[in-house]
Amino acid sequence: xxxxxACVLTILLLAGCTAHQPGAxxxxxxxxxxxxxxxxxxxLKVDNAALQKELRAYCQARGFxxxxxxxxxxxxxxxxxxxxxxxxxxxxx
Numbered sequence: 335x336x337x338x339x340a341c342v343l344t345i346l347l348l349a350g351c352t353a354h355q356p357g358a359x360x361x362x363x364x365x366x367x368x369x370x371x372x373x374x375x376x377x378l379k380v381d382n383a384a385l386q387k388e389l390r391a392y393c394q395a396r397g398f399x400x401x402x403x404x405x406x407x408x409x410x411x412x413x414x415x416x417x418x419x420x421x422x423x424x425x426x427x
Contacts, residue, residue: 357384362416369396369421370404377415393421400424 359375371392373385389401398421406417 357381357388359385359388361388369393369398370418371421372416372418374409374411374414374416376413378413389419396421398422 358379358381359373361371362374363372364370371389373389375385386401393399393401400422402420402422404418404420406415409416
């Protein structure tokens with residue numbers, strides 16, 4: 335019973351932390367081998383402009399000029415979404 339209560343409390347705290355971050359998103363993982371980064375956010379509260387700005391800065395710092403969102407996934411934390419973003423090069427003609 336104590337373990338279940340602790341688990342529920344942890345989930346609630348994590349959900350609250352993401353929603354109260356500036357922009358209501360947070361970077362939770364990255365894979366430098368394939369130039370991807372994962373963010374968790376509340377789709378109802380997220381500041382998309384701030385998220386896109388951070389993603390562009392992340393990719394530009396690594397020499398890329400394009401950000402592509404991969405398919406969003408449900409988070410283990412209720413009400414939140416996780417999305418991987420991949421840094422790429424824009425094709426210029």
